[in-house]
């Protein structure tokens with residue numbers, strides 16, 4: 001395999017993040033996307049899909065803890081959780097830490113992401129390697145999966161790729177309607193929605209589309225060093241529970257590297273430029 005010294009993710013034609021690599025470990029084109037796995041000097045082992053950095057061993061917790069525990073701790077008793085995407089296993093690992101969760105369905109469209117994550121990312125994919133009884137892994141389109149279920153899940157987590165390629169349909173009003181129907185009467189959904197600095201259109205469009213379907217929509221953020229401009233947004237849409245009014249109602253699984261009880265509320269406190277972005281027409 002050809003040796004490369006650097007990998008770059010281009011957020012747009014003006015901005016890229018470049019990491020020095022020690023070795024390109026794997027490259028493969030699947031029917032859905034190009035998968036690359038490289039060892040980098042700064043962030044350790046890195047998963048890249050279609051040229052976009054997905055997760056790294058050194059910073060994965062900044063993303064996986066925040067996309068998982070914020071919605072789970074907002075819900076008073078999450079028993080059934082659906083993860084769409086998430087083939088690297090990081091979200092499944094975090095969700096399975098909650099004793100109240102009795103069933104976790106993970107549906108990723110690309111079985112190769114799941115298999116390669118088990119091989120190359122054992123710490124992230126630990127729940128896939130040694131699955132607890134409550135975890136069920138499905139290989140298929142998350143859009144069709146969500147459509148086939150009614151009134152069942154308490155929390156849906158969309159840990160998808162960006163809105164190009166196989167992830168595109170997960171960013172539509174139609175999909176949010178299916179998700180709304182798949183949720184129980186006090187259910188909630190969270191989705192990764194890219195950077196509020198360099199991918200503002202995604203943030204704005206998802207806020208509006210979710211707002212057409214759910215009565216409560218709130219954006220929160222984390223700092224994810226391998227994503228463009230570091231600040232990364234998540235959109236949470238809810239039928240009943242409002243994160244601005246509700247605090248943490250049960251013990252937080254320990255240990256955590258990023259998430260804590262205070263962050264549960266403070267991550268929803270938005271700077272003015274994001275409020276302007278969300279509330280404009």
Ligand code: SAM
Nearest residue numbers: 054085087088108109110113142160161166167
């Ligand atoms: N944390 C990452 C990020 O934001 O860059 C995303 C995690 S990555 C594991 C995203 C996963 O979504 C990929 O494994 C991809 O196969 C999956 N995916 C994309 N479109 C999908 C769809 N329509 N249904 C299910 N999984 C999908």
